[in-house]
Amino acid sequence: MTNQLDSFFGAMADPTRRAVIERLASGPASVSELHAPHAMALPTFMRHLKVLEDTGIVRSIKKGRVRTCHIEAAPLIEAQGWLAWQREIWESRLDRLDALAQQISNTKEDQTDAP
Amino acid sequence: MTNQLDSFFGAMADPTRRAVIERLASGPASVSELHAPHAMALPTFMRHLKVLEDTGIVRSIKKGRVRTCHIEAAPLIEAQGWLAWQREIWESRLDRLDALAQQISNTKEDQTDAP
DNA sequence: TCAATACTTAGCCACATGACTAACCAACTA
DNA sequence: TAGTTGGTTAGTCATGTGGCTAAGTATTGA
Numbered sequence: 227m228t229n230q231l232d233s234f235f236g237a238m239a240d241p242t243r244r245a246v247i248e249r250l251a252s253g254p255a256s257v258s259e260l261h262a263p264h265a266m267a268l269p270t271f272m273r274h275l276k277v278l279e280d281t282g283i284v285r286s287i288k289k290g291r292v293r294t295c296h297i298e299a300a301p302l303i304e305a306q307g308w309l310a311w312q313r314e315i316w317e318s319r320l321d322r323l324d325a326l327a328q329q330i331s332n333t334k335e336d337q338t339d340a341p
Numbered sequence: 342m343t344n345q346l347d348s349f350f351g352a353m354a355d356p357t358r359r360a361v362i363e364r365l366a367s368g369p370a371s372v373s374e375l376h377a378p379h380a381m382a383l384p385t386f387m388r389h390l391k392v393l394e395d396t397g398i399v400r401s402i403k404k405g406r407v408r409t410c411h412i413e414a415a416p417l418i419e420a421q422g423w424l425a426w427q428r429e430i431w432e433s434r435l436d437r438l439d440a441l442a443q444q445i446s447n448t449k450e451d452q453t454d455a456p
Numbered sequence: 457t458c459a460a461t462a463c464t465t466a467g468c469c470a471c472a473t474g475a476c477t478a479a480c481c482a483a484c485t486a
Numbered sequence: 487t488a489g490t491t492g493g494t495t496a497g498t499c500a501t502g503t504g505g506c507t508a509a510g511t512a513t514t515g516a
Contacts, residue, residue: 232355235351257463268463272463406484407492460515470503483493484489
């Protein structure tokens with residue numbers, strides 16, 4: 227279960243791989259098209275692609291000698307969800323602290339007003 | 342610039358570190374409190390904490406012999422923003438494809454209707 | 457059919473990462 | 487003040503990751 231997030235975040239931790247995602251967000255592309263802007267050997271680049279495919283972020287089909295890649299949104303949405311969830315918990319806690327702080331300051335006011 | 346995302350995603354790629362975030366989302370805690378549920382040596386755990394601190398996701402203050410940690414939302418929000426941005430591009434592209442598909446099917450209807 | 461194209465496989469190397477133990481320091485507490 | 491608690495530093499080790507070259511396979515176009 228957490229394994230999904232492990233490999234997703236791991237995949238996104240590399241700038242080359244994030245660049246591939248950014249490129250693929252605007253439409254499918256072949257391996258060499260994706261490789262072109264990156265100054266590294268093709269086999270090295272292919273291994274980055276493999277990481278993305280293994281994680282399920284990218285899918286590809288080979289037709290003839292060309293492999294075309296496209297993006298798969300599900301893992302991206304899941305990770306975004308996890309982050310949103312954490313943020314929600316964190317922010318609701320801040321709200322509670324805020325409420326508590328107000329409560330305390332109100333009590334204080336009562337005390338100073340009363341006698 | 343992208344370096345920020347690099348280290349953030351790298352930090353989140355480990356289940357121990359994500360568990361720490363999940364714990365800290367519901368309030369600050371000391372190192373030993375954070376360590377307790379994890380079956381690993383303290384120095385090992387401390388290095389996970391260091392990764393989180395270096396990335397700016399966690400801050401800590403030492404008072405006496407106790408170090409108390411709390412979460413810092415900014416990097417979390419930034420990463421969420423990046424994911425949302427990618428998703429937006431991807432979805433708007435799907436919308437455009439959709440519109441294009443409709444346009445084509447309309448043209449087809451016109452053609453079949455006309456003669 | 458032959459050469460170019462588009463990957464693919466195999467194998468190597470350097471450095472990063474995650475885990476451990478052992479020993480240490482500093483601050484409470486009895 | 488002596489022991490305990492809470493954290494820290496140092497050093498070792500195995501595995502993972504990102505990079506390379508060299509050589510191989512399968513399509514495609516001339």
